[in-house]
Amino acid sequence: MNKVVKFLLVSPIEYGHILLIPRVLDCLPQRIDHMSFFLALSLAKEAADPFFRVGYNSLGTFATINHLHFQAYYLASPFPVEKVPTLRVMTSTSLQRNGVVVSQLLKFPVRSLVFEGRDTLWDLSSAIANSCIRLQHNNIPFNVLIADCGKRVFLFPQCYAEKQARGEVSQELLETQVNPIVWEIGGDVVLKRRRTLKMRRRTMHGDSLRRFPYQRRVSEK
Numbered sequence: 001m002n003k004v005v006k007f008l009l010v011s012p013i014e015y016g017h018i019l020l021i022p023r024v025l026d027c028l029p030q031r032i033d034h035m036s037f038f039l040a041l042s043l044a045k046e047a048a049d050p051f052f053r054v055g056y057n058s059l060g061t062f063a064t065i066n067h068l069h070f071q072a073y074y075l076a077s078p079f080p081v082e083k084v085p086t087l088r089v090m091t092s093t094s095l096q097r098n099g100v101v102v103s104q105l106l107k108f109p110v111r112s113l114v115f116e117g118r119d120t121l122w123d124l125s126s127a128i129a130n131s132c133i134r135l136q137h138n139n140i141p142f143n144v145l146i147a148d149c150g151k152r153v154f155l156f157p158q159c160y161a162e163k164q165a166r167g168e169v170s171q172e173l174l175e176t177q178v179n180p181i182v183w184e185i186g187g188d189v190v191l192k193r194r195r196t197l198k199m200r201r202r203t204m205h206g207d208s209l210r211r212f213p214y215q216r217r218v219s220e221k
Contacts (some may be wrong), residue, residue, distance in 0.1 A: 013190050017073040020054070028068035032061050032132040032144075038125040040070045044150035045121060051076050053147050055182035058132075060141030061158045071182075080187030081154060082147055084108045098123035105154075110185050110191070115153045128153050143182035156185050185200040 007019040022028070022036040044054045054072040057063040062206060086103035095102065099118035105111065113131070117124030128144070135142045135157065145154040160180055163169050178189055 012073065014073040014075050016052070017071070020070040020072060022068055022156075030063050030066050030068055031136055032056065032058075032068075032129055034126060034129045036068055037129040037132065039149045041121060041125045041128075041146060041153070043072065044069075044146045047072075048149055049074065050148055052149075053079070053145060053155070053186075054143040055186075057181045058136070058141050058143070059198050060139075060161055061143050062181050064094065069110060075188060079145070079147065081105070081108060081110075081112070081145070081185075082152070089113075095127055098127070100124055100127045102127075110156055113155045115155065116151060121150065124150075124153070128155065131155055143185055145182050145186045154186065156182070158185070 002100075007021065016132055019038060022039050028036070044052065050073065051074050053075065054070055056070050059066060059137050072089065085106045087106055088101060088103045091100070091102045098120075100123055101118065103114040103115045103116070105114065115124060115128050117127075132144065132155070134143065141158045141161065143154070143156040146152075147154065158180075160169070166175075178184060180189075183189065
């Protein structure tokens, strides 16, 4: 039987920062399938702590290594995205029958679908995995944030890297040296330099903060 491996990161950005690698011996590429996503959702549920989140970055969203993995860590405060109001959207009868509610974010700089499950974990997991697989099939990069002990999942289609490649990202934003992955898009970002934090404070209403509602922290001592 193939193994699921959890690694502690040597450079964690928060307490308990780990990599979750399903079927490690199969050397799977960074593409979500139904079983791997169910494993990640189960990890969030079993942790039984609302401050424990699980994240996923697809290829094209600064996932630096092409092997299937999820990240997770504890942060003892809500992510900004978790506090944003939502509006329920139309869904298929099968999703409704399985107790899966799909909403969209309101008043947030980044678009997202929010999935919430009322019945079984498998029904919620399958609905999200189906959406991820469709995005993969259409070559659309995305990020996933699993919150609230696996009860709420945010799916973010992303185009930042594509815009960066086309030269459509401002120099000011590039100078922050922040490549927005799931944590940054959710609102928790670790800035690499103190001068970057000072710059962000001076431009509190600038383009970058309108685009990403940062919860700012600095890793530099």
